[in-house]
Amino acid sequence: MNTGTKSGDVRTKAWAAVLAAVQGLSLAVAMLPVAIVCFTLTVVSIGLIPIGIGIVTTPSVLGAVRRFADTRRRLAAEWSGIRIPSAYRPIPPDANPWARTFGMLRDPQTWRDVLWLPVDMTAGFVTALLPAALLFYPFEGFVVAAGLWRALSDGRTYWYGFVPVTGQPTALAAAALGAVLLVVAYHVTPRLLPVHFQLTRAILVPDQGELAERVRVLTETRRDAVDTSAAELRRIERDLHDGAQARLVAMGMDLGTIEMLVDKDPAQARELIAQARRNSVDALAELRDLVRGIHPPVLAERGLGDAVRALALRLPVTTEVTVELSGRAKAPVESAAYFAVSEVLTNAVKHSGADRIWVDLHHADGMLRATVTDNGRGGAAIGAGSGLAGVERRLGTFDGVLAVSSPAGGPTMVTMELPCALS
Template identity: 60%
Template sequence: MRVRGGLLAGAQGLWLALFGLIGSVLLFTLTVVSIVLVVLGIGFFTTPVMIKALRAFADQRRALAHEWSGVLIPSPYPRRPVPAGGRRGGPAGQVEGCVALLKDPATWRDLQWLLVDMTAGFVLAILGPCLLVYAVWGPVLALGVWKPIVEAGGNEWFTFVHLTDQDSADTAAVVGLAYGVLGLFVNPGLLRTNFHLTRHFLRPTRERELALRVDRLTETRHDALDDSAAELRRIERDLHDGAQARLVAVGMSLGAVEALIEKDPQQARKLVAAARATSAEALTELRDLVRGIHPPVLAERGLGDAVRALALRMPLPVEVDVDLAGRAAEPVESAAYFAVSELLTNAAKHAGAERVWVDVHHARGTLRIAVTDDGRGGADPAGGSGLTGLERRLGAFDGVMAVSSPRGGPTMITVEIPCALAAGE
């Protein structure tokens, strides 16, 4: 496992060194030239395009950092950026969009990162694969390759070993193997160090984090209000079409019973039985409606037992692991419960899963819920699914959702909501 991880990190470092260097140098040069051309007017049209390409390049590095080393680099860019052509369109809008991008501190931090990535970042990235190359090149020199190279006036040094005879070549082989062993151990750390260096420049500043959080809370507040209005309309519709209609039918049946109780007692008994059945159906619908608003088990027993009860009603096996030392605030519990409910429903209806695992625990001030299924995968929040709405609803609590769903599965969706737990009874 150590060998495989070291070799993989070396290959990834080589990719970063080569393609990262080419991309950084090219983007830095073209972006700086484009900004300089602003004084001639041309830059107003080329700069937004280059900054967009720069941000796409930075986002790709963020994705690689998370995928290869688990280093999370938040994006500092606004969720709804100013269009490249400005809000007004035309030449004036183009100038407006360009100026807005140049005033954005994230643009200049991205350019700083390009400078660091093509220097210190390149050294960190190339060091890992070089250690592995030395592990091969040292023994190759010891096989006799050193002699024609030295005789032809080539390089006489293998790092710090001076190649003059076979003994020095053998020493180079030993040193090369030592470099290779060292690379297997340090390559993953070098890769993480490279990504942490990237994170220092590409993550949002404290001021930008606060601004983005305010923007997100404002957006999710409007979404929460829209969701609340939609929920009220749903409740009204369910009451009107369901329980209310059945209660009206019960009242009409009782009126008929009152008219028939003396004339036709047998028919009156049949109507009473029908009214009893209708009232039972109305009661069931009311209970389901109340459970959809706020499940009684959630209010009485807390999130853990509510999720377990939810799992028992699913048509497929669901394993639940809960580790909570207390209870969160009622709105947080409700949001978490309905998030699990929607994710389980998606797994049963759309994923083709045969088994689902739910893990609920609280650590370091965050409620973390992971729902994993063995279905077909391919879940994409950007595909217009219910995951987008779920993410917006979680945003009202400053929560986040992460989706890992490769084609063929498995799918793992993680929900994190910042909150504190009150001590359990």
């Protein structure tokens, strides 16, 4: 039983060594030309920015570099279990080439990618090729011992490692060295491929300063979320106290009066009954509005698309809604997106002077994107008392971003992005 277990362990380790060698060899052969092309195009494209050509080409080139780096991150996780986080700053999909180019160039992760390319072409290539070289090189010693040394030496000394092969005895010494190297490769090769990915990780991973900034931003957004929740609870309490609760108290008093008047003054009792009925209708309407403000039933039942369509139907401005969602996001994300769109639409109706609004909802590249465009006077800005700062904080709680394009004279385009997956 123990012999079978040991034999199975030997086969497992042997296959692990072979797999690491094949993976490293394929990585070195396939990725080297890609790294060279990406680095060359990056240098040329950035160099052409001053004459304008690079403004158009740089986003595509840097996008290709990002995809190349993301492929290496994925392989590191799948082949070696090494996680290499990325910290790319989001770029609005409707940004013009100028904004995309300089948005990418201002991203520290972009420069880590560019720095990684020459390292990947040199030290990365060597570390990826090393497992295959260590595993396959011993077989050359065996072939040399089998008589190939005669063809390889061609009358001169043939060196295998540090063994000079001049005849059959030294060829056998080369085979012995090959056997030793094969044993070393059996034990060491599976550990060599992670060295390549550790080198990649050392260059691509965000530094501590960026991580500290990330923590600071997350702390602020979480604090804003708590403050917003507390304010929302106070609003609900106030609305209940001043609205539905007051009407229900009035209804109770009316019903008490009706009990006393029903025999003495039926006419007055009927008037009070009608008044109580009106109060009940008003209280029910206020409760429905309050529930809709907390979490619209249509959002829970039908999803974000239908909820935004229902919201648009209640606006006094003609609003077109386009929805391209293949599924539903998680409830908190849908709620954040809904109320963000609702706030932006409210701002557009109140302040833009627009007579037409367009809303577009779609999901692509792991991002839920909502764009609200109006043909109003423009001039909207985050932090200018328009309520957009609150929208930005709401989205920030979920790592979302807000972008506003609103030149004087309009039109105004507000783009909101939330990272999420659809069910």
